[in-house]
Amino acid sequence: MSLIIAYVGKKGCVMASDKRKIGYFGDKKNLATLEEELYSGSIDNDEDFLTRANELGISIKITDDANKLKIIGNTIRGEVSTKGTMETRRRRIYGTTNGYQIIELLGSDTESRKAGSGGVIIFGNDYAKRMAETLIKREWKASQSLRYMGEIFKGILEEVASKTPTVGNKIDVLMRQPKFDKSAAQKHLDVTIDHDIKVLIKFRQDLTERLVQQNLEIEMASKIISKGDIGKVVDIDGNMLFVQLNNKTQAVDGNWKQLAGPGQNVLMFTDSDNVKTGDKVVIENEDLCLKKDKSSLSCDIILCSL
Structure with a gap:
């Protein structure tokens, strides 16, 4: 339920993302039907999305306050995530001048890691990505400044958001322009990403400990003798x-x-x-x-x- 557009090149890095987050609850079969219709583009606005979800008995919660972009030093990180029954799957792009890396995480375990030196990278569902790619081809000019690219990406996200509920119309745009050549960029990304994943591991450990303590408190509280x-x-x-x-x-x-x-x-x-x-x-x-x-x-x- 996200769309992130990133440009990485010798000028620096610019990323734009929507802030939409959608939670579902209901019958798995009906949920699969709703998602199929949603990702095929047959549902094109929030009102129709809510109506169709109600027809299928699916409860949904739509928010537009998720922060999918973050600046970490001289790097911008973009993340889309999917929560499963046991673990959260994350797909991240880390971008800086002359370099990027795409990381696939299951929980805090790295499943894949790919590097590149430049280009336009898009994260999102297939329907939203196809629309974004078409609009980028129409608007793109390599000579444009990073700031102008950010404005173009923002406009593309807004146009896509007007045609699918999977993308929200609240947009974040971030830029970074350190002076790195391709080799320095990858070295910087390696250090930044390794540290960021360690932070994630520590966060998950702390969260697990808090959940264990909460469960203990609930269990023990139920055992307090009142009579x-x-x-x-x-x-x-x-x-x-x-x-x-x-x-x-x-x-x-x-x-x-x-x-x-x-x-x-x-x-x-x-x-x-x-x-x-x-x-x-x-x-x-x-x-x-x-x-x-x-x-x-x-x-x-x-x-x-x-």
Whole structure:
């Protein structure tokens, strides 16, 4: 659902991209029908797209705020991506003066890497690409400045967007003009791309860790005890009580790390002067208390079931 047009040459690099992103949800067979009609060009505007999706029972969300272009040092990166059930597939072009590289990524693993020194490169679905190629042939002049090329690309994207919902009418245009010969360009691209992929790997690792932590928090939160037996008092020291947990209870800290397991002792506090060893400790109506007289207790731990 993207269209990126890039020029790379001795003058520098200019890229233009739309900002459209479309999310789908619905029956796979009907979704395939909708995509076939969309990519064949039989649906030519957003209103008809929404109407046809509704007829097929497909829920769609259209946004025009995706940033598909990014400047990284002396390089411009353009990216189109497709989210699968397990991994995101990315296709990237990195361009600078006198050089570009096209990278195919599955997750953060590089599947292919191709280099070139110049030309016009187009990323997009076949229908949008064919329209863009026809318009470029009509408008292109090699003597044009980078800025003027950017204006031409912007106009082409807007015209394509008027004929297919796969491309949005909000456009980004970026330029870079460092002084590189072909050899220096590829060396610079190698360093830039290797670092950028390392950043992606680190991002994915951090994301995975956050998701694991979130899943842990959800799991542990569901185990927090709001009602039931906790254990019994086994020792008393003033207002401090040592409570032995029963065989179904554990104590954890705010990071869900276990501090005490079944049969182990935890520290609790009370204002009551009527506590004896052997007294049962319970949670009733989400309040921690002694079972015999409902005297309130407090602690700085989280009590969970196993």
